[in-house]
Amino acid sequence: MRIKNKSYQKVCHLIASNIRDLVKRHDNPVLGLATGSTPIGIYKEVSKMRNTNFSETITFNLDEYVGLNGWHPQSYNHFMYDHLFGKITFKKRFFPSLNGVDLYDDLIEAYGGIDIQILGIGTNGHIAFNEPGTPRKSKTHVVDLTENTIKDNSRFFDSIDEVPTQAITMGIETIMKAKRIYLVAQGSHKKEILDRAINGDITPEVPASFLQEHPNCNVFYSD
Numbered sequence: 400m401r402i403k404n405k406s407y408q409k410v411c412h413l414i415a416s417n418i419r420d421l422v423k424r425h426d427n428p429v430l431g432l433a434t435g436s437t438p439i440g441i442y443k444e445v446s447k448m449r450n451t452n453f454s455e456t457i458t459f460n461l462d463e464y465v466g467l468n469g470w471h472p473q474s475y476n477h478f479m480y481d482h483l484f485g486k487i488t489f490k491k492r493f494f495p496s497l498n499g500v501d502l503y504d505d506l507i508e509a510y511g512g513i514d515i516q517i518l519g520i521g522t523n524g525h526i527a528f529n530e531p532g533t534p535r536k537s538k539t540h541v542v543d544l545t546e547n548t549i550k551d552n553s554r555f556f557d558s559i560d561e562v563p564t565q566a567i568t569m570g571i572e573t574i575m576k577a578k579r580i581y582l583v584a585q586g587s588h589k590k591e592i593l594d595r596a597i598n599g600d601i602t603p604e605v606p607a608s609f610l611q612e613h614p615n616c617n618v619f620y621s622d
């Protein structure tokens with residue numbers, strides 16, 4: 400596995416094109432979607448694909464905060480509506496929720512598993528909200544967010560006190576079951592952790608490092 404350096408624009412275009420190809424050739428495509436700054440450009444490209452029919456596509460989001468209702472401006476549900484779901488009609492859109500934590504992995508399997516999973520990486524090496532120390536075998540679960548993540552995400556809130564302290568996230572095992580993964584890191588603040596994740600030891604201390612064991616994970620870095 401190696402890190403491919405490309406402009407952010409090129410990365411977004413490439414991943415969006417691969418999503419389109421999947422959706423065109425698959426009867427029941429399943430996408431795993433991420434939130435945060437990184438995937439915004441990908442969703443912008445996908446939103447422009449007016450000639451592609453997404454009405455048989457199922458989406459599963461990686462994570463959601465605990466304690467924000469779906470229409471809170473900082474909920475991931477709302478984020479997805481703003482950037483993608485308000486523009487493209489999918490067959491079904493799933494988010495992990497408190498009353499279905501134990502069922503999320505089964506639901507993904509019931510729909511045939513995730514064909515393409517989009518992932519960002521946290522500055523502490525997290526994928527989704529799998530913070531350092533999360534075991535490889537983890538399924539969808541509730542997590543206490545680390546101070547590092549709360550601080551990183553506070554830029555979206557009026558004050559750091561408003562950032563939820565818990566979230567529900569797909570586990571590492573859940574993510575590793577995706578058939579194809581695109582891991583995208585953008586910005587010099589992600590360079591070092593991405594290098595550790597891809598070229599360093601495989602360790603729960605850097606949850607993204609488990610991706611080294613994935614048979615079809617594509618890794619991109621943009622300045």
Ligand code: PGA
Binds near residue numbers: 434519520525526
């Ligand atoms: P970002 O978040 O895309 O907003 O940088 C990535 C992550 O924390 O997984």
